[in-house]
Amino acid sequence: MPTAIEFENISKQYRLGLVSTRTLSHDLKRWYAMNIQGKDDPYLKIGELNDRAHRGESEYVWALKDINFKVEQGDVLGIIGKNGAGKSTLLKILSKVTTPSTGTIKARGRIASLLEVGTGFHPEMTGRENIYMNGAIMGMTKAEISRKFDEIVDFSGVERYIDTPAKRYSSGMTVRLGFAIAAHLDPEILVVDEVLAVGDAEFQKKAIGKMQDVSKGEGRTVLFVSHNMTAVKSLCKTGIILENGQVKEFGAIDPIVSRYLKGDSAIENHKKWDKPVIAKKGFELLEIGVRKKGGDYTDTMRVDDELEIFIKYKLTENKNMLHLTLHFKDEGGNKIFSDSIVRNGNYNFEHDKGIYEAIVKIPEQYFNWGSFSLDLYVVENRNKPLIIEDDIISFTLSINEVIIGAPLGREPGEITPHFNWSESKIR
Amino acid sequence: MEFTTVIKPKNKLFEVDFKEIWRYRDLYSMFVKRDIITQYKQTILGPTWFFIQPALTTIMYMVVFGGIAGISTDGLPQPLFYLAGIVFWQYFSDCLNKTSSTFTANQGIFGKVYFPRMIVPLATVTSNLVRMGIQFLLFIAVYIYYLIIGVDVAPNIYILLLPLLILMLAGLALGFGIIVSSLTTKYRDLTILFTFFVSLWMYATPVIYPLSTMSENRQWIMALNPVTGIMEAFKYGALGVGTFDWGMLAYSFGFMVVLLAIGIVVFNKVQRSFMDTV
Numbered sequence: 076m077p078t079a080i081e082f083e084n085i086s087k088q089y090r091l092g093l094v095s096t097r098t099l100s101h102d103l104k105r106w107y108a109m110n111i112q113g114k115d116d117p118y119l120k121i122g123e124l125n126d127r128a129h130r131g132e133s134e135y136v137w138a139l140k141d142i143n144f145k146v147e148q149g150d151v152l153g154i155i156g157k158n159g160a161g162k163s164t165l166l167k168i169l170s171k172v173t174t175p176s177t178g179t180i181k182a183r184g185r186i187a188s189l190l191e192v193g194t195g196f197h198p199e200m201t202g203r204e205n206i207y208m209n210g211a212i213m214g215m216t217k218a219e220i221s222r223k224f225d226e227i228v229d230f231s232g233v234e235r236y237i238d239t240p241a242k243r244y245s246s247g248m249t250v251r252l253g254f255a256i257a258a259h260l261d262p263e264i265l266v267v268d269e270v271l272a273v274g275d276a277e278f279q280k281k282a283i284g285k286m287q288d289v290s291k292g293e294g295r296t297v298l299f300v301s302h303n304m305t306a307v308k309s310l311c312k313t314g315i316i317l318e319n320g321q322v323k324e325f326g327a328i329d330p331i332v333s334r335y336l337k338g339d340s341a342i343e344n345h346k347k348w349d350k351p352v353i354a355k356k357g358f359e360l361l362e363i364g365v366r367k368k369g370g371d372y373t374d375t376m377r378v379d380d381e382l383e384i385f386i387k388y389k390l391t392e393n394k395n396m397l398h399l400t401l402h403f404k405d406e407g408g409n410k411i412f413s414d415s416i417v418r419n420g421n422y423n424f425e426h427d428k429g430i431y432e433a434i435v436k437i438p439e440q441y442f443n444w445g446s447f448s449l450d451l452y453v454v455e456n457r458n459k460p461l462i463i464e465d466d467i468i469s470f471t472l473s474i475n476e477v478i479i480g481a482p483l484g485r486e487p488g489e490i491t492p493h494f495n496w497s498e499s500k501i502r
Numbered sequence: 503m504e505f506t507t508v509i510k511p512k513n514k515l516f517e518v519d520f521k522e523i524w525r526y527r528d529l530y531s532m533f534v535k536r537d538i539i540t541q542y543k544q545t546i547l548g549p550t551w552f553f554i555q556p557a558l559t560t561i562m563y564m565v566v567f568g569g570i571a572g573i574s575t576d577g578l579p580q581p582l583f584y585l586a587g588i589v590f591w592q593y594f595s596d597c598l599n600k601t602s603s604t605f606t607a608n609q610g611i612f613g614k615v616y617f618p619r620m621i622v623p624l625a626t627v628t629s630n631l632v633r634m635g636i637q638f639l640l641f642i643a644v645y646i647y648y649l650i651i652g653v654d655v656a657p658n659i660y661i662l663l664l665p666l667l668i669l670m671l672a673g674l675a676l677g678f679g680i681i682v683s684s685l686t687t688k689y690r691d692l693t694i695l696f697t698f699f700v701s702l703w704m705y706a707t708p709v710i711y712p713l714s715t716m717s718e719n720r721q722w723i724m725a726l727n728p729v730t731g732i733m734e735a736f737k738y739g740a741l742g743v744g745t746f747d748w749g750m751l752a753y754s755f756g757f758m759v760v761l762l763a764i765g766i767v768v769f770n771k772v773q774r775s776f777m778d779t780v
Contacts, residue, residue: 081505089778102688171509171616173777180509188615195611199540208536211529212615240543 077183078145079264079296080169085142085178087164087320088135138164139320142178146313148263149294151286153301153311153328155335160317162300166266169298184263187213189254198242202233202252205241209256223259230285231255232278251278258285265289268300283310304332304407333446336406344470345372355462357392358453361430365449365470368436378444378472378491384435386451394426396457399433402450404466405489411447412490417457424457443491446471518770523618533625538632552636556592560584567710576712576743578655579648585641586737587709593634594671594729595700600626601679602696605687605776612777619773620766623680627672634668645740660739660746667732670758674728677761684765684772708733712744725750728757 090101139161146152154162167173169180170188195212196205206227210220220227228234231251236244244252257265267286283306289295301307307314307328314331316323324331345364353360366372367380376382386399400415416422416433448469453462523530542548560581567573568580575583601623605612608622648655686692704710707729716724724730731750738746 167613167777168509170614172613174774175509175511177511180507181505182507182509183505184507186507195615197536197540199543200536204536204539208532211526211532212611212617214526214617215528217528217532 077148079148079150079183080146080298081179081181082142082144083179083181085139085165085168085175085180086137087139087161087168087173088176089138090135137320139168139175142322144315144322144325146296146298148183148296149290150313151290151297151299151311153299153307153314153331154317155301155304155307155314155332156317156323161320162317163268164320165317166268166298166300170266182264185214185260186264186266187257187260187262188266189257189268196241196249196253199240201240202228202237202244206252206256209253210260213257213260215260227252227255227259230258230281247275247278254278254282258282258289261293262295264296264298266298279306286310304336308332333406336408344376344468346468353462353464353467355453357390357394358397358461359389359391360386360451360453360462360464361389362387363451363468365468376470376472378442379439380472381439382437382441382470384437384449386433386435387430388433388453389430390426390428393428394455396424396455397426397461398422398424398454398457400452400454401435402452404448404450406446408448410450415454440491440493442472443486443489444472445489447489518766519618523620523624526617526621529617530621530625530628533621534629534632537625537629549636552633553640556585556588556637556640559588559592563588563710573711574715576714576741578741578743579653581644582641582648582653582655582741583712583737583743584710585644586740587733589634589637589641590671590733590736591704591707591709591729592637593630593668594675595704596630596633597627597672597675598679598700599697600630601676602682602686603693604680604683605772606683606693609777620680620769623676623683623769626679627676631668631672655741657740658738658742660735663735663739663751667736670732670754671729673758673762674732674754677758677763677765680765680769681761684768684776687772687776703727703729708737708744712737714744725753728754730754 142161142165154165156162164173166188168175169182170186172188195209197208200208206224207217207220211217228237231248231254233244233248233252236248241249241252265286286297286299287310290297297310299307299310311328313326314328314335315325316331316335324334344366345362347362347364348360351359363384363386364372365376365382365384367374367376368383370380384401390397398415398417400413400417402413403411405411414435446469448466451462451464451467452460455461542551545551547554563584564580568575568584600607604619604623604626612619645655682692682696686696706724706727708724713721713724713730713734731747731754734744735746735751737744
């Protein structure tokens with residue numbers, strides 16, 4: 076496959092703080108250095124990495140620093156990263172809204188960008204007028220739009236309101252119409268930034284389907300930025316993680332998404348403390364871990380294994396109303412279910428001082444393959460949480476000998492319980 | 503297939519992509535249309551406002567400048583004299599005010615999509631032209647009325663210069679407007695100064711008074727204003743009053759060409775990165 080887009084050393088520098096203060100003096104110095112002395116821009120040499128959370132020394136910051144990668148034609152690339160990692164800046168440069176400070180982007184074909192669709196809609200103009208207007212803004216000719224007009228209206232599903240001013244539209248309708256226009260642009264490269272957030276489920280599905288058609292059937296390239304990992308995973312083939320304005324990782328989408336969701340912490344299925352770390356009001360957590368039955372914490376866990384969760388804690392005072400609850404979460408952080416020792420029915424809430432160990436047995440083939448994490452709740456008086464520890468441990472289940480991420484069909488859903496099926500011939 | 507798009511940090515000073523602007527001509531015509539039809543949407547009187555505005559201004563000038571201040575109108579009926587000045591000046595100042603806020607007023611859309619930014623001020627100048635054309639009808643109506651009641655006015659051969667005069671006016675407004683809009687992206691101080699400047703400029707142009715009321719030694723200062731020559735030429739051609747001077751007209755034309763050239767270069771440089779500073 077030929078390369079559709081090539082990013083070479085793309086960097087973008089921004090000045091922090093107010094634009095007006097000392098802008099003139101910096102402008103004059105920059106102009107003097109570049110035009111009189113013939114040097115490079117003096118302010119391009121300084122600057123710090125773009126880390127939102129920490130206070131820096133320099134007034135200049137690199138929103139993007141040395142971005143290098145290539146996108147193949149027909150690829151759907153997901154760009155993921157935290158807020159302020161540089162995703163939108165990258166797309167803005169690609170869609171020529173702003174220029175890079177250094178570096179070059181080379182691309183083949185028309186680039187259409189959907190940075191928040193519906194921008195450029197004039198509130199006083201009707202849907203019909205706005206289709207022409209918006210199409211033209213994105214570079215279509217009037218004849219092209221006329222040819223595709225019916226298709227656009229049909230896809231958007233707002234036919235009824237087509238002669239109503241756009242200011243009467245709901246935000247979802249605006250997005251629908253905006254996306255419909257852009258999707259029918261037939262660009263060689265489509266840049267999409269967080270458009271699906273406003274649409275309803277039906278439309279999100281439609282939009283993702285359209286983007287897939289565009290990339291598969293017509294061999295066009297799509298760059299997709301979203302925080303919705305489900306959308307990213309179902310749409311993209313490859314992914315890129317941006318962190319502090321730099322490319323952290325690049326590769327096939329599934330491992331990239333998992334890596335991103337786990338953040339810096341690797342999978343930790345066992346934790347042990349000598350000192351009170353997770354401790355409150357006489358409760359102290361000593362150890363928590365999950366492993367396959369009879370195995371070590373370092374053993375690989377498989378879907379076919381029976382699993383055991385151990386929780387060891389110490390009580391330094393008597394507690395007469397205390398119990399533990401676990402929340403099970405999937406890779407995306409969505410809670411699947413919760414379970415508690417209370418459901419045993421005859422559970423004794425009264426605890427004397429001492430060290431306790433709780434064991435949770437999970438039958439084989441209960442979870443689907445993938446990664447899961449646990450939230451631990453220590454509850455007092457049946458419903459008052461004493462301690463809540465999110466993502467206290469996590470574990471990965473593999474399927475047979477194959478490592479997660481391999482392109483094998485995964486059954487839908489996070490759990491795979493097996494019910495009592497029976498079948499007999501009745502006639 | 504070769505790389506068709508190359509995005510680089512800087513481009514050359516005089517690298518203006520006129521071909522690209524031509525490719526976006528449909529957008530240009532749509533912007534023009536939008537400007538016109540959205541102006542009076544949700545008003546009861548609708549496009550009638552095109553006439554009411556200059557009519558009201560004319561009446562105001564008749565009271566203030568003609569009545570109270572008693573400024574001469576070169577022996578012409580006041581409505582005719584003022585209307586001629588208002589229609590012309592209004593076009594100029596509308597273009598100027600709107601083009602000078604091109605970047606700040608459109609940052610929402612400029613921040614999302616790329617298209618040649620020059621389309622916007624070009625469309626502004628054009629849509630205002632349509633508006634001026636409609637207002638010109640009012641001028642003609644008043645003109646005919648005075649012809650019928652037998653006032654001594656008559657156009658002469660110089661009225662044929664009208665298209666050129668309007669073109670020069672448009673060019674001056676465009677050139678000046680885009681320079682100001684480029685500078686205001688970073689330094690907003692200019693916006694405040696500029697509104698003040700435009701209203702002052704009207705008084706430095708023979709709009710409400712004929713140039714002949716100025717003493718000889720002041721007239722050359724007035725002539726430095728590139729709009730003076732255009733305004734006087736129009737009044738001379740249409741109403742047969744005032745002064746007509748090829749030299750002044752040539753000066754205005756030269757001024758316009760230089761201003762436009764500077765404007766295009768500055769605008770072109772700023773448009774590529776203004777989103778970072780606006």
